[in-house]
Amino acid sequence: MADVKLVKVSKRFGRQVAVKDLSLEVSEGSFTCLLGPSGCGKTTTLRMVAGLEKPDSGDIYIGGVRVNDIPAYERDIAMVFQFYAIYPGMTVFENMAFPLKQRKWSKNDISRRVREIAEILQISHLLDKDAMSLTVGEKQRVALGRAMVRDPKVFLLDEPLTNLDARLRARMRVELKMLHQRIKTTTIYVTHDQLEAMTLADKIGVMNLGELQQYDTPENLYNRPANVFVAGFIGTPTMNLVECRVSRRGGGQSLAGEGFTFSADSLNGRLRDLPEGYEVIMGLRPTEIVVDRAERGAGLIGKVEVLEPIGDKSILDISVGKTLFRAVVPRTFDIRVGETVSLYVESERVHIFDKNTGVRL
Numbered sequence: 001m002a003d004v005k006l007v008k009v010s011k012r013f014g015r016q017v018a019v020k021d022l023s024l025e026v027s028e029g030s031f032t033c034l035l036g037p038s039g040c041g042k043t044t045t046l047r048m049v050a051g052l053e054k055p056d057s058g059d060i061y062i063g064g065v066r067v068n069d070i071p072a073y074e075r076d077i078a079m080v081f082q083f084y085a086i087y088p089g090m091t092v093f094e095n096m097a098f099p100l101k102q103r104k105w106s107k108n109d110i111s112r113r114v115r116e117i118a119e120i121l122q123i124s125h126l127l128d129k130d131a132m133s134l135t136v137g138e139k140q141r142v143a144l145g146r147a148m149v150r151d152p153k154v155f156l157l158d159e160p161l162t163n164l165d166a167r168l169r170a171r172m173r174v175e176l177k178m179l180h181q182r183i184k185t186t187t188i189y190v191t192h193d194q195l196e197a198m199t200l201a202d203k204i205g206v207m208n209l210g211e212l213q214q215y216d217t218p219e220n221l222y223n224r225p226a227n228v229f230v231a232g233f234i235g236t237p238t239m240n241l242v243e244c245r246v247s248r249r250g251g252g253q254s255l256a257g258e259g260f261t262f263s264a265d266s267l268n269g270r271l272r273d274l275p276e277g278y279e280v281i282m283g284l285r286p287t288e289i290v291v292d293r294a295e296r297g298a299g300l301i302g303k304v305e306v307l308e309p310i311g312d313k314s315i316l317d318i319s320v321g322k323t324l325f326r327a328v329v330p331r332t333f334d335i336r337v338g339e340t341v342s343l344y345v346e347s348e349r350v351h352i353f354d355k356n357t358g359v360r361l
């Protein structure tokens with residue numbers, strides 16, 4: 001096991017910047033996810049750690065050793081890709097034994113190790129089967145098993161669950177988590193699925209356009225997103241992000257948007273130094289908006305435009321002035337399209353970002 005450290009790592013392909021000035025520390029034994037939209041540089045980052053791609057600038061350390069000039073096969077890492085690589089014409093046992101054979105392990109040691117890992121992955125009963133005859137989920141486990149037999153310093157996983165159907169994916173997610181709790185190998189896991197990242201990771205690095213946006217615990221990413229990009233990327237349904245201006249008309253302090261005014265006296269600390277008319281983006285999570293009947297509530301007043309039942313909850317689209325807010329309410333909340341409602345959010349649940357820089361205020 002080892003920690004992994006990237007210091008100001010950059011990589012371009014021709015004129016395309018794939019990764020820019022990326023600094024990241026993955027502590028020994030921890031599970032880090034790289035999360036971001038397609039093309040944001042996740043795979044390139046992983047390939048640089050693996051030694052399959054050379055950074056243009058910056059340094060990469062594994063276990064405190066600078067590995068920039070150390071070839072991939074000497075880095076003692078194991079990588080599993082989205083497209084599981086199964087060697088055809090081999091049994092499951094032979095597939096898993098392959099990396100050990102290459103390293104000239106003895107027959108007995110190979111047998112013991114493969115059986116031990118097969119046990120952990122619950123594929124012992126498949127060892128004598130032709131690997132190509134397995135289901136997708138079983139193949140993915142064999143690919144994982146082949147990576148694990150060596151007990152590498154670091155695991156690099158690139159969207160390993162992408163090809164599985166939703167149910168199997170959810171199960172494998174839980175299995176991966178249990179597996180990591182048991183073997184505690186330092187892991188970097190690439191995904192564009194926020195749910196996967198939020199449930200698996202100790203820390204998540206959110207990337208966009210080759211740049212790291214925030215590297216933090218799932219909890220902090222959710223509660224204190226560092227900028228508008230992270231705020232909009234993490235959480236379902238997506239956070240309401242609404243353009244507003246700081247207003248102090250009539251003594252109090254408020255955020256004025258398209259056709260509404262949000263009383264913001266309790267946000268004093270964060271807005272205090274901003275001049276009248278300053279442009280911000282207000283972020284409200286749909287799950288943190290309290291919707292009530294208009295006659296009872298305080299706060300913004302709006303009209304229910306759309307109601308989407310999703311199991312035990314409903315998503316409401318509520319127009320407030322010219323702005324549409326989404327809110328999640330319990331299914332038992334008796335409301336109909338066209339009714340007037342009030343929206344209320346606790347002040348510490350209101351996110352405010354600078355409109356120009358996107359940075360959290």
Ligand SMILES: Nc1ncnc2c1ncn2[C@@H]1O[C@H](COP(=O)(O)OP(=O)(O)OP(=O)(O)O)[C@@H](O)[C@H]1O
Pocket residue numbers: 013016017018019036037038039040041042043044045192
């Ligand atoms: N070998 C390459 N040659 C040219 N451009 C590349 C190469 N590899 C990656 N890129 C470009 O670098 C950028 C980052 O690509 P990368 O594959 O790292 O993204 P990603 O986050 O893994 O995306 P995805 O979620 O689609 O897998 C993209 O714009 C991509 O087109």
Ligand SMILES: [Mg+2]
Pocket residue numbers: 042043044
């Ligand atoms: Mg990729």
